[in-house]
Amino acid sequence: MKLYSGACERNQPHIAAVLKNVFDAPGLILEIASGTGMHAAYFANRLPHLQWQPSDVQDQALDSICAWHAESDRKNFLAPVRIDAAADDWELSDVPRPIQGIFNANMIHIAPWEATCGLLRGAGRHLVAGAALVTYGPYRFQGRMSESNEQFHASLQSQNAQWGVRDVESIIEQAKPEGLSLSECHAMPANNHLLVFRKQPMLTA
Numbered sequence: 001m002k003l004y005s006g007a008c009e010r011n012q013p014h015i016a017a018v019l020k021n022v023f024d025a026p027g028l029i030l031e032i033a034s035g036t037g038m039h040a041a042y043f044a045n046r047l048p049h050l051q052w053q054p055s056d057v058q059d060q061a062l063d064s065i066c067a068w069h070a071e072s073d074r075k076n077f078l079a080p081v082r083i084d085a086a087a088d089d090w091e092l093s094d095v096p097r098p099i100q101g102i103f104n105a106n107m108i109h110i111a112p113w114e115a116t117c118g119l120l121r122g123a124g125r126h127l128v129a130g131a132a133l134v135t136y137g138p139y140r141f142q143g144r145m146s147e148s149n150e151q152f153h154a155s156l157q158s159q160n161a162q163w164g165v166r167d168v169e170s171i172i173e174q175a176k177p178e179g180l181s182l183s184e185c186h187a188m189p190a191n192n193h194l195l196v197f198r199k200q201p202m203l204t205a
């Protein structure tokens with residue numbers, strides 16, 4: 001039931017070091033596509049000023065997050081909820097409000113583009129003004145990426161033609177109508193990047 005990821009083990013201290021500054025105020029962070037639940041357990045422990053709300057769409061992931069949750073003594077590690085990032089309307093009835101931040105690691109390239117569109121739409125709709133959507137994973141910049149990410153992209157596409165490493169520029173364009181703009185881009189180990197999108201305040205006439 002309890003899944004383990006070596007990649008999570010390696011990347012979590014580096015991600016936490018950035019999240020500490022991005023999610024600097026106390027509040028609830030909604031994690032979309034939590035996978036094993038390891039990140040949720042780690043970040044709830046390392047960032048105790050945050051309430052960490054994990055979620056995923058798959059039963060196997062939800063079972064694993066529940067197992068990590070059951071083992072944790074952190075009150076700020078909340079029980080997981082089922083959210084499909086691609087859904088028109090996210091099911092948030094069990095999620096405490098307001099949502100002060102959204103975190104998403106390693107989903108954008110391993111799901112159809114509709115999941116990215118849904119992630120951006122949901123963030124635009126549910127984040128408070130000024131709050132951050134953080135995404136982490138491999139990306140292509142101006143048509144370029146590392147040799148290892150090129151190989152990863154080819155292997156993703158051979159598994160599912162709808163998967164693949166995305167262009168950062170496409171994500172930025174897709175984010176604009178949702179009221180989100182890219183404010184930070186951090187180079188991370190293993191040719192990954194961490195992107196921070198900020199929800200802009202609503203313009204009034």
Ligand SMILES: C[S@@+](CC[C@H](N)C(=O)[O-])C[C@H]1O[C@@H](n2cnc3c(N)ncnc32)[C@H](O)[C@@H]1O
Nearest residue numbers: 033034035057058084085086105106107111115
């Ligand atoms: C490669 S795993 C990454 C898990 C974790 N965030 C990590 O970094 O280790 C991708 C995750 O995305 C989830 N996922 C894929 N499509 C999704 C969707 N439409 N909505 C929510 N989660 C999704 C999968 O269930 C899986 O847990």
